[in-house]
Amino acid sequence: MLRAVLVLWSAAYAAYAQNSSPQELFQRGMAAQQAGEYDRAVRDYRALVVQYPNVFEIRSNLGASLAGEGHYSEAIAEYQRALALKSNPRVRLNLALAYYKTGDIQKATETLERVHQEAQDDQQAITLLADCYLRLGKNKQVITLLAPYEQSQPDNRPFIYLLGTALVRDGQTDKGQVIIDKILRDGDSAESRLLMGTAKYMVADFSGARDDFAKAVQLNPKLPDAFAWYGMALLSTGDQAGAKKAFEKELAGDPNNFVANLHLGAQLRQDQDYPAALKYLQHALELRTGDPAVRFQIASVKMSQNRLPEAEHELEALVKDSPQFIEAHVALATLYFRQKRKADGERERAIFAKLNAERQAQNEVAVKPAQ
Amino acid sequence: MRLRLFCVVLLVVVVHAREERECATCHAPESREHPRTSMARAMESASDCEILRAHSVLSFENAGYSYRIERHGEQSIYTVARNEQSVTVPIRWAFGLGRAGQTYVFEKDGKMYESRVSFYQQIDRLDLTLGAAGAPPKNLLEAAGRLMTNEDSRCFSCHATDAVHDTKLTLHRMTAGIQCERCHGGGEAHVRGFQQGQTVAMKSLRGLSAEDMSNFCGQCHRTWAEIAGDGITGIANIRFQPYRLTNSKCYDSDDARIRCTACHDPHRELETAAGVYDTKCLACHAGGKRAALSCKVATKDCVTCHMPKLELPGSHHQFTDHQIRVVRANAPYPN
Numbered sequence: 227m228l229r230a231v232l233v234l235w236s237a238a239y240a241a242y243a244q245n246s247s248p249q250e251l252f253q254r255g256m257a258a259q260q261a262g263e264y265d266r267a268v269r270d271y272r273a274l275v276v277q278y279p280n281v282f283e284i285r286s287n288l289g290a291s292l293a294g295e296g297h298y299s300e301a302i303a304e305y306q307r308a309l310a311l312k313s314n315p316r317v318r319l320n321l322a323l324a325y326y327k328t329g330d331i332q333k334a335t336e337t338l339e340r341v342h343q344e345a346q347d348d349q350q351a352i353t354l355l356a357d358c359y360l361r362l363g364k365n366k367q368v369i370t371l372l373a374p375y376e377q378s379q380p381d382n383r384p385f386i387y388l389l390g391t392a393l394v395r396d397g398q399t400d401k402g403q404v405i406i407d408k409i410l411r412d413g414d415s416a417e418s419r420l421l422m423g424t425a426k427y428m429v430a431d432f433s434g435a436r437d438d439f440a441k442a443v444q445l446n447p448k449l450p451d452a453f454a455w456y457g458m459a460l461l462s463t464g465d466q467a468g469a470k471k472a473f474e475k476e477l478a479g480d481p482n483n484f485v486a487n488l489h490l491g492a493q494l495r496q497d498q499d500y501p502a503a504l505k506y507l508q509h510a511l512e513l514r515t516g517d518p519a520v521r522f523q524i525a526s527v528k529m530s531q532n533r534l535p536e537a538e539h540e541l542e543a544l545v546k547d548s549p550q551f552i553e554a555h556v557a558l559a560t561l562y563f564r565q566k567r568k569a570d571g572e573r574e575r576a577i578f579a580k581l582n583a584e585r586q587a588q589n590e591v592a593v594k595p596a597q
Numbered sequence: 598m599r600l601r602l603f604c605v606v607l608l609v610v611v612v613h614a615r616e617e618r619e620c621a622t623c624h625a626p627e628s629r630e631h632p633r634t635s636m637a638r639a640m641e642s643a644s645d646c647e648i649l650r651a652h653s654v655l656s657f658e659n660a661g662y663s664y665r666i667e668r669h670g671e672q673s674i675y676t677v678a679r680n681e682q683s684v685t686v687p688i689r690w691a692f693g694l695g696r697a698g699q700t701y702v703f704e705k706d707g708k709m710y711e712s713r714v715s716f717y718q719q720i721d722r723l724d725l726t727l728g729a730a731g732a733p734p735k736n737l738l739e740a741a742g743r744l745m746t747n748e749d750s751r752c753f754s755c756h757a758t759d760a761v762h763d764t765k766l767t768l769h770r771m772t773a774g775i776q777c778e779r780c781h782g783g784g785e786a787h788v789r790g791f792q793q794g795q796t797v798a799m800k801s802l803r804g805l806s807a808e809d810m811s812n813f814c815g816q817c818h819r820t821w822a823e824i825a826g827d828g829i830t831g832i833a834n835i836r837f838q839p840y841r842l843t844n845s846k847c848y849d850s851d852d853a854r855i856r857c858t859a860c861h862d863p864h865r866e867l868e869t870a871a872g873v874y875d876t877k878c879l880a881c882h883a884g885g886k887r888a889a890l891s892c893k894v895a896t897k898d899c900v901t902c903h904m905p906k907l908e909l910p911g912s913h914h915q916f917t918d919h920q921i922r923v924v925r926a927n928a929p930y931p932n
Contacts, residue, residue, distance in 0.1 A: 433735065466746045496748075553826045560822040561809050570852055578825055580846070582932055584663060586830050 230371055250276060252284065259287060264294035282311040290320060300325045315345040322354065329482035331361050356388040360395075361484055362514055368392035368513075380408070387417050396424045416446030423455060432462035447475070454485040465494065484513045488520055495527050503527050517547045522557070529561060537561055545577075554583045603867040619788050620777045628777075634866045635694050636775040640756035643902045644671040645773075646691040648699055648716050657714050657723035659888065661735060662740040663724060666701075672849055675712065675740040676756055684741045688712075690773070692756050697836075697914040700726050710742030711749070716901040717913035727911050755817035759901075765865075770892075780813075780863065802858075808850035815858045832930055841919035844932050847881065848891065854880045871898040 255270030271288035278284055290303030305321035318341045325334035327342040359367040372389040379385055390405030402425055406493030409418045423438030439456035470493050476486035491506035504527055510520045525540035543557040559574035621628035623656040631637050636672040643649055655666040665676045673688045692700040697892055715726040734740035748801040753760035760771040777786055782800040790797030813818050824840035834840055842848055848855055860877045881889040906915035
């Protein structure tokens with residue numbers, strides 16, 4: 227019955243669309259789009275695009291309407307078709323936003339970099355690009371991007387906040403503190419608490435950081451990253467159960483949060499829930515392609531599952547890409563010994579010894595034998 | 598609460614006694630000395646704890662908090678106070694025998710806590726638990742102890758037998774201390790099989806290589822991989838013997854002469870006389886292994902030079918460094 231109604235309705239709509247002029251259809255689509263009635267807009271634009279497949283405006287508006295409906299994959303395809311017809315920074319920004327929404331931060335970043343080249347003063351693009359860099363852990367790029375605006379736009383709160391976060395995460399806590407002070411002038415806020423907590427976390431004051439993060443999530447439970455950092459501080463102060471809940475809350479609000487995916491995956495590995503751990507870790511790897519910490523966790527899960535050849539493949543590739551990654555050498559040595567490959571195991575242990583000696587030299591503590 | 602505690606203790610004592618007796622029936626030499634070893638007594642209930650029994654009052658002060666453990670009959674009561682406020686709880690378990698610290702576990706509001714103070718034999722009094730100095734308490738409960746999480750199930754797993762299943766604490770099945778089944782696995786089928794004239798083998802540890810045994814003992818004493826991976830450098834890693842041993846130049850993953858049990862019999866108490874270990878060193882260094890040189894300085898008490906005893910700050914104990922080496926004067930602590 228329902229199917230019959232739908233068929234009749236579609237046929238009636240097609241006839242109606244055929245009776246409208248292209249201009250009427252386009253204007254009606256635009257009106258629906260502006261009114262937020264994206265399903266109607268999509269229908270009108272789709273009817274038009276059949277007849278006019280190479281009109282930039284129809285493709286880009288169809289993409290925007292699809293994005294409005296939350297159909298980001300289809301929106302991306304339409305934006306790409308539009309951009310193939312004509313280069314346009316606004317549509318490229320929309321394409322970046324669609325990538326961002328699907329969690330493909332890498333592609334969003336690449337797209338935004340191009341937008342920034344084309345339209346250097348586009349503040350929305352700059353904000354989004356800084357946020358993407360931050361999500362990818364590229365703190366220095368955020369600083370390079372936003373530092374020029376610190377003097378020229380001292381009241382641009384998103385800029386100041388992103389710059390402060392990047393400085394603190396980059397270990398430049400003194401410069402970060404100046405930014406934190408600016409934000410604090412506006413009174414206690416979730417943002418300032420998150421920044422202060424991050425600064426404390428970076429200097430290993432984990433319990434102080436935990437208290438600030440707790441306040442941040444209390445003031446604004448929807449503040450991006452707040453629960454993820456709170457989880458990390460809880461982990462560092464020994465509250466694994468609390469940390470797990472915090473990561474889950476972050477992911478409930480933002481399933482594409484890299485830190486929460488990574489740490490929840492690592493915790494589930496420790497809890498020996500390997501399938502669940504892999505689910506989060508693989509998503510983290512999608513968010514940051516090739517991230518060594520995630521690759522290491524995935525290899526560790528496979529070792530725990532006794533999938534030794536796969537773990538070996540992952541770890542060998544990892545130490546090749548990141549030769550200073552001590553934990554990866556340790557895991558690889560352990561794996562080789564489990565496989566009874568003594569010579570390979572000893573080689574990896576020798577690499578560990580060398581790297582560890584270098585680390586030791588940095589934190590040298592002479593201990594005299596007891597008398 | 599008290600009745601529940603009594604029942605758990607009673608159950609533990611009964612189960613423990615039965616299991617030990619059953620193993621001793623056939624394995625008399627191993628069973629004879631084992632109950633007196635430090636491993637077998639790695640955990641004691643507060644009522645059995647010799648240190649708590651011997652000290653009617655223990656007290657300590659730190660960061661404005663006063664600590665007091667008082668003996669009342671079979672119970673030891675732990676009180677932490679500051680100004681007008683205090684926390685008073687009975688101690689449930691004592692972990693360790695005090696040589697490198699004895700730490701207490703208590704329960705409050707259904708949660709387990711590790712006491713912030715421990716007893717140290719060398720000073721014969723309480724001091725801060727290792728690691729507590731770096732975490733100043735923010736309130737009375739934090740001053741009393743550290744909340745134990747699921748991660749801390751390892752404490753029970755390494756100080757007791759049958760304490761953890763599928764990463765979850767199973768106190769109702771637990772036997773205090775490291776008993777036969779902690780290393781050799783469940784013996785029920787083995788005993789039943791024997792009674793029925795069938796051979797059901799227990800887990801054999803006899804044939805383990807040095808590497809495999811290091812990993813086996815390292816479940817509690819920490820494996821090389823765990824310490825190396827966690828990046829615990831400096832004197833803090835002296836407690837982790839499998840890690841230190843593996844870093845020794847003479848360590849050979851295949852050679853049984855360097856595995857843990859080559860020097861230590863877990864069924865007997867630790868030998869502390871240096872000379873006892875000479876034959877173990879000479880198994881390689883008296884021509885038993887081509888690459889192993891003979892010592893030009895001395896022919897006995899090898900470990901006194903090559904495995905120095907070093908104090909871990911805060912532990913009031915000198916640990917034997919298991920990284921066997923030629924110790925150079927003023928050389929920094931390796932790894």
